[in-house]
Amino acid sequence: MAQSAPFVDGEAQHQLLREGRIKPRGLMPDCSNYTYLAQVRGPDGAETLAVYKPGPGETPLDDFPDGTLGKREVAAYLVSDALRWQVVPFTVYRANGPLGPGSLQQFIVADLREHYFSLMPARAAAFRTMAAFDVIVNNADRKSGHCLVDRQDRIWGVDNGLTFHTLPKLRTVIWEFAGEDVAANLREDARRVAGELALGKGWVNELRALISAAELRALTQRARRLAEVGRYPEPTSRWAYPWPLV
Numbered sequence: 001m002a003q004s005a006p007f008v009d010g011e012a013q014h015q016l017l018r019e020g021r022i023k024p025r026g027l028m029p030d031c032s033n034y035t036y037l038a039q040v041r042g043p044d045g046a047e048t049l050a051v052y053k054p055g056p057g058e059t060p061l062d063d064f065p066d067g068t069l070g071k072r073e074v075a076a077y078l079v080s081d082a083l084r085w086q087v088v089p090f091t092v093y094r095a096n097g098p099l100g101p102g103s104l105q106q107f108i109v110a111d112l113r114e115h116y117f118s119l120m121p122a123r124a125a126a127f128r129t130m131a132a133f134d135v136i137v138n139n140a141d142r143k144s145g146h147c148l149v150d151r152q153d154r155i156w157g158v159d160n161g162l163t164f165h166t167l168p169k170l171r172t173v174i175w176e177f178a179g180e181d182v183a184a185n186l187r188e189d190a191r192r193v194a195g196e197l198a199l200g201k202g203w204v205n206e207l208r209a210l211i212s213a214a215e216l217r218a219l220t221q222r223a224r225r226l227a228e229v230g231r232y233p234e235p236t237s238r239w240a241y242p243w244p245l246v
């Protein structure tokens with residue numbers, strides 16, 4: 001890494017993630033797939049760090065089709081962005097990645113001592129939003145360590161690849177709000193996004209390239225149900241908790 005390379009953020013960083021050259025630098029600790037820390041470089045020498053998940057590096061699973069986890073990572077970002085909840089860091093799909101097509105996500109400089117269990121209950125507001133997001137995307141793997149806090153004290157949810165299944169698969173550590181009413185503003189956002197999904201314009205066209213038509217319909221229904229029922233679900237079995245928890 002050149003000493004003088006300018007690290008960028010904001011829209012310039014998004015542009016780099018969309019188009020920059022990806023150099024995988026090493027595997028992330030605690031990854032269950034081949035998940036790389038990557039350096040991303042633009043033609044002008046600008047650089048940023050990212051998490052690159054090439055499809056060929058995915059560990060096959062029984063319940064999700066092979067090679068689709070990276071697409072689900074990007075779909076989760078699109079839904080987070082459409083909701084305007086900023087749960088998921090900026091993520092793009094790179095069809096031409098050096099180790100195969102996959103997701104490329106903004107690297108969050110996080111305090112690794114912190115995770116869901118250490119951040120609760122002080123950060124309950126942020127986790128109420130994340131829990132509502134996980135219901136909408138049907139997240140099957142929200143571990144405590146997938147909740148990161150950055151230097152601006154913002155909380156992010158990473159590892160969102162096990163999402164959008166058509167069958168109920170919510171599997172999470174965030175059950176503190178079970179049975180509570182979802183806040184009116186979150187329900188309003190869910191209602192708006194359900195409407196956008198039903199219309200199928202704009203960002204939904206991007207989503208259609210990432211998940212199946214049946215998954216898109218199920219997503220629309222979950223968003224609508226959260227808006228209408230407005231209550232956080234209860235765990236129905238031990239399966240509702242991921243392992244390991246952190």
Ligand SMILES: Nc1ncnc2c1ncn2[C@@H]1O[C@H](COP(=O)(O)OP(=O)(O)O)[C@@H](O)[C@H]1O
Nearest residue numbers: 028030031032033035051105106107108158159
């Ligand atoms: N965008 C990110 N920024 C910073 N760290 C990340 C990011 N995404 C993942 N990580 C870290 O890397 C670890 C492994 O990534 P994860 O997404 O869980 O990979 P896998 O799909 O292989 O399980 C996570 O537990 C987290 O600590």
Ligand SMILES: [Mg+2]
Nearest residue numbers: 030031032159
């Ligand atoms: Mg993981």
